[in-house]
Amino acid sequence: MDISFRRLSAFETTPLIHFLTSDDWPFHAVREVDPETAGRWITEGRFEGEGNRSFWVVDGGVAVGLVRLMDLGDATPLFDLRLRAADRGRGIGSAVVAWLTRYLFEEFPDVRRIEGTTRQDNRPMRRVFLRCGYAKEAHYRDAWPSPDGEVHDAVGYAVLRRDWLSGEVTAPQWNDELLE
Numbered sequence: 026m027d028i029s030f031r032r033l034s035a036f037e038t039t040p041l042i043h044f045l046t047s048d049d050w051p052f053h054a055v056r057e058v059d060p061e062t063a064g065r066w067i068t069e070g071r072f073e074g075e076g077n078r079s080f081w082v083v084d085g086g087v088a089v090g091l092v093r094l095m096d097l098g099d100a101t102p103l104f105d106l107r108l109r110a111a112d113r114g115r116g117i118g119s120a121v122v123a124w125l126t127r128y129l130f131e132e133f134p135d136v137r138r139i140e141g142t143t144r145q146d147n148r149p150m151r152r153v154f155l156r157c158g159y160a161k162e163a164h165y166r167d168a169w170p171s172p173d174g175e176v177h178d179a180v181g182y183a184v185l186r187r188d189w190l191s192g193e194v195t196a197p198q199w200n201d202e203l204l205e
Contacts, residue, residue: 026084028120030128033079033091038067044091048109052147056172082121084112092121094129100137101183102129106150118150122157130186138185144169145178154182160194 033041045063050056066072072079076097082090090108104125108117122141129136141159143150154161163181170176188194 026116026120028117028124029083030080030092030121030124031083033073033081035073038064040088041067041072041091044088044109045107048107050107052144052150053105053107054169080125082108082117084117089117090121092125094125097133100135101140102133102136103140103142114149118153119156122153122159126157126184126189130189136186138183140181140183142179142181145180151180151182157184158188158192158194159184160188160196162197 042060042063045058045066046060050058055062070077072091072093076099077093077095078097079091079093081088082092089112090106092107093105094102095104096102104122106118106121108121126139129139139159140162141154142163142165143154145151145164159182161180162183163179165179165181167176168179185195
């Protein structure tokens with residue numbers, strides 16, 4: 026693996042539409058993206074615009090994925106990761122999340138934490154979060170409807186700047202309910 030990252034250019038509309046429409050995204054709200062939807066997302070500034078930056082994930086000179094960073098003006102940005110089906114399961118997800126974590130904490134000094142959410146059944150992404158020092162912070166029951174009508178649980182993870190700096194993961198304080 027020879028993973029690198031290249032900022033998405035405003036002139037890459039055609040390659041971006043091709044990337045989004047040429048694969049299946051089973052753990053995204055829109056599993057199969059059509060060209061019209063992709064074009065609308067680009068026009069709306071979903072990938073590049075106020076508070077958003079996107080990067081191609083490149084392996085050996087070929088774009089194998091796309092990572093979108095969102096809410097960059099906030100102390101808690103989010104991200105979205107898409108890897109081509111043929112390139113999943115190769116460790117690229119962990120390389121991307123490690124890179125984006127470092128990038129966000131180094132480039133944005135006001136960022137205190139980085140969040141990501143995935144479906145409960147997306148076991149590979151959940152392993153990536155844990156490998157990269159993110160702690161499970163939330164479990165949202167019946168929160169992620171899929172196009173087939175099934176509703177899945179969603180799971181939220183985050184990494185704190187202080188944990189990233191220390192290399193230690195602090196767990197949330199789960200048992201803090203005041204029962205009377």
